[in-house]
Amino acid sequence: MEIKVKINGKVYQDNIDADMLLLDYVRSKGCYSAKRGCETANCGLCTVWLEGKPVLSCSVLAMKANNKEVTTLEGLEEEAKEFGAFLADEGAEQCGFCSPGFIMNVLAMKNELENPTEEEIKEYLSGNLCRCTGYMGQLRAIKKYLEQKSKGE
Amino acid sequence: MRVVNKPIRKKDAMMLVTGKPVYTQDIAPKDCLVVKLLRSPHANAFIEDINTTIAMKVPGIECVLTYKDIPQKRFTMAGQSYPEPSPYDHLILDKHLRCCGDPVAIVAGENEKAVDRALKLIKVKYDVREPLLDFTKAKDNEILVHPEEDFKALCDVGADNKRNLCSTGNFSYGDVNAEFEKCAHIVERTYHTKANSQAMMETFRTYTHMDLYGRLNIVSSTQVPFHVRRILANALDIPKSQIRVIKPRIGGGFGAKQSVVSEVFPAVVTIKTGKPAMMIFSRSESMTNGSPRHEMQIRVKVGSDENGVIKAIDMYTLSNAGAYGEHGPTTVGLTGHKSMSLYAGANAYNFDYDVVYTNTMGGGAYRGYGATQGIFALESAVNELALKLNMDPVKLREKNMTAEGQVMESYYGELCASCALDRCMEKAKEMIGWDEKYPCKDMGNGKVRSVGVAMAMQGSGISNVDVxxxxxxxxxxxxxxxxxxxxxxxxxxxxxxxxxxxxxxxxxxxxxxxxxxxxxxxxxxxxxxxxxxxxxxxxxxxxxxxxxxxxxxxxxxxxxxxxxxxxxxxxxxxxxxxxxxxxxxxxxxxxxxxxxxxxxxxxxxxFSPVSPPPFMVGMVELEIDKLTGQVEIIDYVAVVDCGTVVNTNLARVQTEGGIAQGIGMALYEDIQYTKEGRMINNSFMQYKIPTRLDVGKIRVEFESSYEPTGPFGAKSIGEIVINTPSPAISNAICNATGLIMTELPMTAEKIAMGILENEKN
Known part of the structure; x- marks a missing residue:
């Protein structure tokens, strides 16, 4: 079937199989930041934004993005660098495989929640699994990042 | 020091956090053949007949390979130095299928759909046999997991395939029986630890292609590139000079990728077809046919005098190798050597072990490598000894813990040249407020808060082997x-x-x-x-x-x-x-x-003639709901002596991550099988790993000794950090409820049932 999707500001038109997943579609367009970590919508590695809202691209059909706008980490280069620097300064990216999906959700949280508490942060991001870090370094990075953001720097 | 002992950013950090294509699948050529396996639905079966004619006719299929097409030369997938201690019991494709998911055929094609279709069209007639699933009954069982005549062990590890033995052995120092006779207090208990999946976020994956010199290039997510080269040359029966292995960025390993799990399959396809090929394990495959932690049953006997001075330790470990012996003979050794050596002052030690084959998934290396299981058992027994002595478990440890300058007879007779275990204990006590919180506090709402303690050690490399x-x-x-x-x-x-x-x-x-x-x-x-x-x-x-x-x-x-x-x-x-x-x-x-x-x-x-142990103390504060048995981790304190800390950030994150994994192992991670031997919980939906809501607060400090043989005084950090949660949490559960937990994971159900049982008595 025919779809027309805007990915990171660029419009693509394709004839795709009806069962193609959004994750495979964005990867086929070179957006390799989105990863597959499970097949059961549990890990959060494939998180992208659909119309500005985070979705698990492994559980969304590509055709659902027809006439819509998809954002991956490749489209948020500056924001990724800005928050990523905080993560890097904690050593909390470790293997880095979960980082893009995690960062997509952190950036979505920043847009959605104002001054989130520690509990709200943990809950918002509970669907982003990480096996390396034990989550503490990620939390330190988020707090420092949000603090800087709230100062308007 | 200017650069060492500083929180330096990882060199690859910014590329990783901006999502650059740096992992195996991201950099693979786009025309790679998709490689998948037809996997055995049976835990013990022989292929009587296999027909691939129809499967081959699916448009886009490049090849369908069976055992008839593959070198029948046994090898081990264990990434160890040659000659490997793990027996040569593996074939790439075997007529005898020894566990559910064992590969039956390799299918390669232009796209996933064609491959999936072809997989369904392979006709196989199985001669299904009764599987051997209970590892406590495996030794000398009439069902043989490896009846083949060409089974061989390169090293003297006590392997005997006609008895289902992957390995057997003993270590003894002094006379434990004579010492036990003199002991005022003895604890004897058998513990059961389960198989766990490493669950690294990037599953097993490899792509292969022929380069311009006609050599087989292997790009793989592996911890052991040089071992991959040697193992593949053995398995494929080609000269080592014809193989090149490249490691891109890896999405986590934790030991899983110390076995050659995915490499052989695309490699065979590339050799047969000359075309690039890629194999990506699904999460479910990674769970059902990966290289998990060995399930073990560990009997511990520990004795002390009337003052709590430990005099003798005796351990017997029965380890479940599963269908294949990767890392079987070596992991088991650590259960004894790297637990008993926390108490170097005892007069006698004895350690016996058997590693047995069964028709479950073959085990592998998982962070901690046997020490984790052994430390859970011994530290739990020491906590029970404290209970018997009516002594604070911290005090009992302070009396007995290994100190710098001691010879560790149970640790290959090595001198303990660097050890700050005493300072780790002191610091941990202070951080968690042990003296105020031990043993527990009833919160008045059906919940009890308690604290628990455990010590741990590991090694730093394999002495006289690692280079x-x-x-x-x-x-x-x-x-x-x-x-x-x-x-x-x-x-x-x-x-x-x-x-x-x-x-x-x-x-x-x-x-x-x-x-x-x-x-x-x-x-x-x-x-x-x-x-x-x-x-x-x-x-x-x-x-x-x-x-x-x-x-x-x-x-x-x-x-x-x-x-x-x-x-x-x-x-x-x-x-x-x-x-x-x-x-x-x-x-x-x-x-x-x-x-x-x-x-x-x-x-x-x-290389090093010694393997200096890092040491640590873990203390947990948790809250138990007495009605449901639910455990909530409130605070986890870890104080580590890894010698000089080389990168303060990375060592901290390693520790936090190891503890989170350890919490999962302690409370819910458990590979389970149906009675036919099929793994039940083969996804993150069922095999739950800790989320950020489950780990409470983890706090880490370092108390460094100086290791004279290490660079800048450094020892290791990577593995030790997973060893304390199981025994520390078990201790806290006991301090809250009086329950002696002997089986992992310590689920809410087991705790609630235990509390009910206690109340009945």
């Missing part, structure tokens, strides 16, 4: 290239090795560029496992820097037209001792690139 080497080159303009043979799998070894080089060469870390593993270019390194990289390869960096420094001095002296005795090097320039003239490193670099200048490059390898 690490690096090469350093000086380039024009005076920057260095550090060639590394150890696998950075997210742990940050590329960075910490560069830190050490920058420290030695008195330069900025940005002046050292690193080059990860390519077996054609990197100096030989056994690989990243056994907590070896910082300690073993780190020392190779120190040695190499000493050598290259001499070359820089010599070249500087030549350019300054003086003797080498008259000059020194400060990292930026070589200068005459009378300060009359100097030449910059940049100039030396340029001069080495033109006629007359010498090539400035050095490579040193390193």
């Amino acid at each position: 690490g080497a690096v090469e350093i080159k000086l380039n024009d303009d005076g920057f260095y290239t550090l060639m590394i043979g150890a696998s950075d799998m997210g742990t940050g070894c590329d960075t910490i090795l560069a830190q050490m080089a920058a420290e030695c060469l008195e330069c900025d870390i940005d002046n050292i560029i690193v080059n990860g593993v390519d077996t054609d270019q990197s100096p030989y390194d056994t690989g990243s496992y056994a907590s070896s990289t910082t300690y073993i390869t780190g020392m190779a960096v120190v040695k190499t820097c000493e050598k290259i420094r001499q070359q820089i001095l010599a070249e500087g002296a030549r350019l300054l037209k003086t003797e080498v005795e008259n000059v020194d090097f400060d990292g930026q320039k070589v200068y005459t001792l009378d300060n009359s003239s100097s030449v910059t490193l940049s100039e030396i670099g340029y001069s080495s690139y033109v006629a007359g200048g010498g090539c400035i490059t050095a490579s040193e390898s390193n």
Whole structure:
């Protein structure tokens, strides 16, 4: 079937199989930041934004993005660098495989929640699994990042 | 120190956090054949007949391979130095299927749909046999997991396939029975630990292609590139010179990728077809046919005098190798040696073990490598001994813990040259508020808060086996290239090795560029496992820097037209001792690139006759709901002695991550099988790993000793950190409820049932 999707500001038109997943579609367009970590919508590695809202691209059909706008980490280069620097300064990216999906959700949280508490942060991001870090370094990075953001720097 | 012992950013950090394509699947050629396996639905069966004719007719299918098409040369997938202690019990494709998911056929095609279709069209007639699933009944069982005649063990590990034995052995020091007779208090208990999945976020994956020289290139997510080269040459029966292995970035390993799990399948396809091929394990495959932690049953007997001084320890470990013996004979050893050695003052030790084959998934290496299971058992027994003595478990440990200067008879007779276990205990007590909180506090709402304690140790590399080497080159303009043979799998070894080089060469870390593993270019390194990289390869960096420094001095002296005795090097320039003239490193670099200048490059390898243990103390505060048995982790405190901390950030994150994994193992991670031997919980939906809501607060501090044989006094950090949660949480559960937990995971159900049982009595 025919779809027309805007990915990171660029419009693509394709004839795709009806069962193609959004994750495979964005990867086929070179957006390799989105990863597959499970097949059961549990890990959060494939998180992208659909119309500005985070979705698990492994559980969304590509055709659902027809006439819509998809954002991956490749489209948020500056924001990724800005928050990523905080993560890097904690050593909390470790293997880095979960980082893009995690960062997509952190950036979505920043847009959605104002001054989130520690509990709200943990809950918002509970669907982003990480096996390396034990989550503490990620939390330190988020707090420092949000603090800087709230100062308007 | 300027660069070592600092929180330096990982060299690859910014590429990773901006989502750049750096992992195996991201960089694979787009025309790779998709490779998948037809996997056995039975735990024990023989292929009577297999027909691939129809499957081959599916459009887009390149090849369908069965055992008839594959070299029948047994090997082990364990990434260990040759000769491997793991028996040669594996074939790429075998007529005998020994566990559910064992590969029956390899299918390669142009796209996933075609491959999936072909998989369904392979006709197989199985001769299904009764599986052997209970590892406590495996030894001398009439069902043989490896009845084949060509089974062989290269090392004397006590393997006997006609008895289902992967390995058997004993260690003894002193007379335990005589000591136990003199003991005032004895605890004897059997513990059961389960198989766990490493659950690294990037599953097993490899792509292969033929390069312009006609050699097989393997790009793989592996911890052991050099072992992959050797193992594949064995398995494929081709010369090692025809294989090149490249390691890109890795999405976590934790030991899983110390076995050759995915590499052989695309490699066979590329050899047969000449085309690039890629195999990506699904999460479910990674769960059902990966390389999990060995399930074990461990009997511990520990005795003390009336004052709580431990006199003797006796342990027997029965380990479930599963269908294949990867890492079976070696993991079991650590259950004894790396637990009993926490108590070096005992007069006698005995340790016996059997590793048995069953028709469950073959085990492998998982962070902690047997020490985790052994420490859970022994530390739990020591906590029970404290209970018997009516003594604070911290005090009992303070009386008995291994100290610097002691000879550890149960640890290969090694001298404990560096140990700050006493300071770790003191610090942990203070951080968690042990004296105020021990043993528990009833919260008045049906919940009890309690604390628990455990100690742990590990090794630093495998003594007299592991080898690490690096090469350093000086380039024009005076920057260095550090060639590394150890696998950075997210742990940050590329960075910490560069830190050490920058420290030695008195330069900025940005002046050292690193080059990860390519077996054609990197100096030989056994690989990243056994907590070896910082300690073993780190020392190779120190040695190499000493050598290259001499070359820089010599070249500087030549350019300054003086003797080498008259000059020194400060990292930026070589200068005459009378300060009359100097030449910059940049100039030396340029001069080495033109006629007359010498090539400035050095490579040193390193091994160690000892494996100095890091030590740590873990303390947990948790809350138990007495009605439901639900455990909530409130606070976890870890104080680690890994010698000098090379990178304070990375060591901290390693510790936090290890503890989170350990919490999962303690409370809910458990590989379960149906009565037919099929794994039940083969997804993250069912096999739950901790989320950020489950780990409470984890706090880490370091109390460093100085290891004289390590680089800058460093020991290891990677594995030890997973060892304390199971025994510490068990201790806290006991302090809250009086329950002695003997089986992992300690689920809410087991705790609630235990509380009910207690109330009945």
